[in-house]
Amino acid sequence: MIVARRYLVTGRVQGVGFRYFAQDVALREGVSGFVRNRPDGAVEALVEGEIEAVTRVERALAQGPPGARVDDLAVEPADPTGRASGFRITT
Numbered sequence: 001m002i003v004a005r006r007y008l009v010t011g012r013v014q015g016v017g018f019r020y021f022a023q024d025v026a027l028r029e030g031v032s033g034f035v036r037n038r039p040d041g042a043v044e045a046l047v048e049g050e051i052e053a054v055t056r057v058e059r060a061l062a063q064g065p066p067g068a069r070v071d072d073l074a075v076e077p078a079d080p081t082g083r084a085s086g087f088r089i090t091t
Contacts, residue, residue, distance in 0.1 A: 004033075004048040004078035007061055011071035013043045019089045021065035022057075026087035029053040036090045047087075048080050
């Protein structure tokens with residue numbers, strides 16, 4: 001089953017390689033979407049793919065890379081498009 005979820009990660013998540021970490025995990029899991037820094041210091045991600053893979057990415061985002069501190073991971077469902085391919089870091 002294909003799902004899409006939007007994530008908002010807060011804490012010490014900028015300047016610690018969080019976006020690259022998220023991209024590596026997403027590519028490994030075969031999901032599509034994007035990750036970006038937000039002006040408020042949070043990191044936002046949109047992940048679309050098989051529910052099991054999206055759930056594994058979610059678990060990784062909740063932990064973050066070494067040097068990061070995730071204070072909160074807000075999750076909201078999104079409508080899967082089925083058109084997305086690849087996972088990119090955006091601005």
